[in-house]
Amino acid sequence: MTETATHTTTAFTPPTRFAVPGRIEVAGEVAARWQPATLTEIRRETPRASTFRLAVPGWAGHLPGQHLMLRLxxxxxxxxxxxxSLASAPDDSGHVELTLDHVADGEVSGWFHRVARPGDRVEVRGPLSGFFAWPGDRPALLLGAGSGVVPLMSMVRHHRARRLSVPLRMLVSARGPEDLIYARELGPETTPVFTRTAPAGTPVGRLAAAHLAPLLSEPPAGGWExxxxxxxxxxxxxxxxxxxxxxxxxxxxxxxxx
Amino acid sequence: MNTTRGFTGRARTARPGLPPGQYDAGDDWPVLSAEVTPDLTPADWTFRVGGLVAEPRTWDWADAHRMPASAYEGDIHCVTGWSKFGVRFAGVSLDAFLAAAGPLPSATHAVAYAHTGYTANLPLADLTGGRAWIVWEYDGRPLTPEHGGPARLVVPHLYFWKSVKWVAGLELLDHDEPGFWERNGYHPRGNPFEEQRYSGD
Structure with missing residues (x-):
């Protein structure tokens, strides 16, 4: 599907405008191809999650928030x-990073956590889907829990790498400090929320209205995405x-x- | 073939009916809507068939429940990779709604749309012939909001993004017009048995 059909008829618009239109056009022919990828590095993030760095010579580049499909x-x-989800910010290194939870009985994540070592080869296709992408244009309010922080971290890293001035804030929920993925990398843009255990002086509890109120009572110009x-x-x-x-x-x- | 060192995978008990690249989700039924789950009660719900039809029709909850009951028992397949076997949905066959509105001979495709504004495009042929339903029950109970309740479209022979949650209507067209995911890189038809996941597959 590389052709774009043109119609003389007016496009149908539902009575309700869809909540969240896609952000970018996705090049289908790029995402359709399986490509070899070589594991180059494994970094432990938490007792349950590790980051896997892959060299993908044919990687077409991505936007923060996009994902790929991986095949063993x-x-x-x-x-x-x-x-x-892609964890790394877009760059020209020819590498991408994924951060995977070790899922009990996980067929694919189990291989990554128990068997994989640098030099191993897998296949990937992508980047996929423009819906969750953040091109770095609008103010971004990021809410994640557990490994849900992964695509959001790509946005935070992109924001830093490009020294973007557009506002970006992240609230990330974890069971405790030891489960907080990327803990060493989080900066003043991030507020961790701990649901089970927290360092002394930090409250324990779920993400709550009080966390959002200060951000949403005075949103940046143009509002948050x-x-x-x-x-x-x-x-x-x-x-x-x-x-x-x-x-x-x-x-x-x-x-x-x- | 690019084999992966040390990867054996699960036992090769792939059940018949599992499309390529899918796995059996067992009892799980993941929720994958892209938007905020709407507060939509049965009293708020309507379903319209419009566009290239002899007579555009709109049904409310009570009207729709007076239509002849029909159920789907079988499998569903999500583009993210899971398939779920032996699900039971109950509602009304889409054929009954379409017959009431009377598709014009020029109608070839439809856009199914939700009360949230989500859309999916389908060839009309995929919506007729006892292959599509408007459903409000799952496994004998009211369909929950996060799974599309009070009522959703179910087109089980295609990937499940086509089975529009919180369905509000069908617009019949004389051409194909991509819906939400189809504009975001997904395949225009989405047949799981041909693994039509993404544009270009």
């Missing part, structure tokens, strides 16, 4: 494929808090695990 192939030709990523229960909770705090539904993008 067994000797007998059996394959397993999964979608993973909100990006929510995590489990479905977190996504439901966080998106309801955003709506209750006055964030327009058509400026809330949600990526749920699954």
């Amino acid at each position: 192939t067994a000797e007998d030709g059996y394959t397993a494929q999964r979608h993973y 909100a990006y929510v990523c995590g489990s479905n229960s977190f996504a439901e909770h966080a998106s309801r808090l955003l709506v209750a705090a006055g964030q327009p539904v058509d400026r809330i993008r949600i990526e749920r695990f699954g």
